[in-house]
Amino acid sequence: MIDTHRYDMPNGTDIAWCPACGNYPILTIVKQAFAELGISPDRAVMCSGIGQAAKMPQYLRINYFNGLHGRALPPAVAIKVANPELTVIAESGDGDTYGEGGNHFLHTIRRNPDITNIVHDNMIYGLTKGQASPTSSKGMKNPIQPNGVVVEPFNPIALAIANGATFVARANAGDIKESKEIVKSAILHKGYALVDILQPCVIFNKINTYQWFKEHTYYLDENYRSHDRMEALRIAFDLDRLALGIIYQQAGAPTYETLVREGNDPLHTRHFEVEKLRKLITSFR
């Protein structure tokens, strides 16, 4: 049994998730991954947007920046740059990350900051009561499209790989043990790491249930070469059987924070030299 009590909120903390929600196992997965990696709550920051998934940092003991809908990634990037010594996690829903925050998703991948992006992919807008999200399956009936979603779903895995993400994984909230290992690898990865966690929404998504995810997923085996980008793309495009595990991984790419600044010291500990500034001012004579 992994002891996660240092991340636990006090007993009696009011949790706004529905009974049996797929967010609970994800909370456990994250706490266990932290515990096993020995990450101290005061040295880690969780950034999130808005949605049911994005309430995550409210339910564990950690530093957090719970900002705007769609905007979990920009503060996460800047926090990592301002203080590279912190472990930074951006954690939000599928609507938040792939819809409202789509542009940040694209461009944060390109920057490759050393952060972990955990997406609770329930293929629905939970908090706003069941509208389609970018990953909702075609034909899924919902209050706004009573006859079903008319467009093809977004493929975050394929997009991330094609866009140069250095770590791309898919996990299943229904499998805490395996998912925890995937999240641990993502945190340990030096660079941007995407973990798309398939998550049942027991209230609004009647298609993608615990059972459905069990039936439509499989784990990549030990022989799978996660460094082969073309192979990874082929796997990513297979939507009939969703692969679980580390689908693509590339080590050694420079991380954003090392490209835009020197050293690892938190920016707030720095002081500029007044003499240097005086000299610069004088050069404008």
Added chain:
Amino acid sequence: MRRFTEGVSIVLGGSAGQGIQTVEGMLVSVLKREGYRVFACKEYMSRIRGGSNSTEIRIGNDAPSAYVKRIDFLFALDGDILKHLESRLDDDTIVLGERERVCHDAKRCPVIDVPFGRFATELGNPIYTSTVAVGIVLGLLGIGKEVLGEYIREHFSRKGEDIVAKNIEAAGKGYDFGKHMAYDEGVEVSFGRDESVKEALLLSGDQALGLGALAAGCDYISSYPMSPGTGLLAFLAQYGKDFGVVVDQAEDEIAAINHALGAWYAGARAIVTTSGGGFDLMTEAVSLAGMIETPIVVHIGQRPGPSTGLPTRTEQADLNLALYAGHGEFPRAIFAPGTGQEAFMLMQQAFDIADRYQVPVFILSDQYFLDSLTSLSENSLEIRPVERHIVETEPEYKRYALTESGISPRGIPGYGTGLVGVDSDEHDETAHITEDAAVRVTMHEKRLRKIIGLRTDAIKPSVFGDISRAETVVVSWGSNRGVLEESLRILGHEDVAGLHFSQVYPLAKQGLKLLSGKHVIVLENNAGGQFAQVLKSEYGLSAVDTILQYDGSPFAIEDVVTNIKDMLI
């Protein structure tokens, strides 16, 4: 005979890409080094090549600091510029240019033939045209041949001795030509020099703000390019590295401001720079800053709207935008510099106020201000010590602890043993989400209370003239400081004083005393009289007159003088 003893206005005009900027840069530097007080401003079209652009350079005894319509000398680099500047030309304007380039009808050509191009070609390369032009202007004024040589040696030595020699020759040819021309045309120029100006700085609004940001300990800028806000981003990209400034070109303005908020949250001192349209995209995050009480400094370089508007022109119509940006209620402060010195000081003030009060702070400038060059004394730029208003946290730390001032000590993650949470939902003292009505009211009032301190710390307005005796007070804000000051000097009316606000919200209470009982006229570049409204709401003034202009150009001194006179009757 044309004698200039008070000042002169020289305009260089042509199409984009003809090197007007280069000529301006050289001329202004040389004049300043000779001890002349100079001011330069420009107007240009939103295109990379072609069109009609012009730069005005003023030299004068009384520290010129604003745009005038009058043109004493126009250096026309093509024919279109005459049409473009038609309304500003009169019988006294001396127009110089290459006749065959400028005039289609040589018989009726009012242009004195000045063969810049021919001289350059004689030297073997048209690239010397700019240097020839600088030589001619200086020759005409009878100023600065030696200093121009020095300047050329300093700036071209990297390119080799030959280039230096050729440029000096080009300058000499131009100078001699200009001197003869002055003689032929009976032009005589003599005005005061000031030894102290030789050592003074020559700064654009952009540069003054950029240096101010460095002095403020700014260590992070994230922005998306948009004129005229981009200059500050480019400045920090060019000079910030030595000061450890992280420069990030974001994917969009939404990302930019959310980066900046993340940076502040983690202990950095961040700024974003943009223009009105880009700022529109940032407004949700301004509201976020209000809620999570994370400091933020936003520079808005204003240009005429709505929408894309006039991308390269000037206006002061985004005061209401800055004042009301973001949903919900939360305190803020807005600054608007009118001189390089104010820009340098206000940048530091903006960072300090944002940090101290944990509120969004705005710097409102505009194209006219950012692109104008003035000389100012180095001593006037005070560098204040950077105070970081952050605390080391303890295990029991509460990010939103209730205090009388409304300011909760700000911890940052990783500094101390406590946890630092910030939340865009309504929250309690520990940053946990709540829907408890009583907590909501308490937290809302805590945030709003900060306006009391912000108002106490507000910067007092600057007075021009004898305000206690004056019946009429003309008010300026931001970039109109120069035009107001000079116009009042020209008007020389004891009954009229000026009051300039470099902080436009909240207003310092001293301003009310100065304005009560007066005939108040507000000078601003917009159609709605936005600052006049602020004066009414902040001070409770009932009647405020306005002088407004919203054609994309800055106020000209002549127009301001006439307008004020008309309103005195």
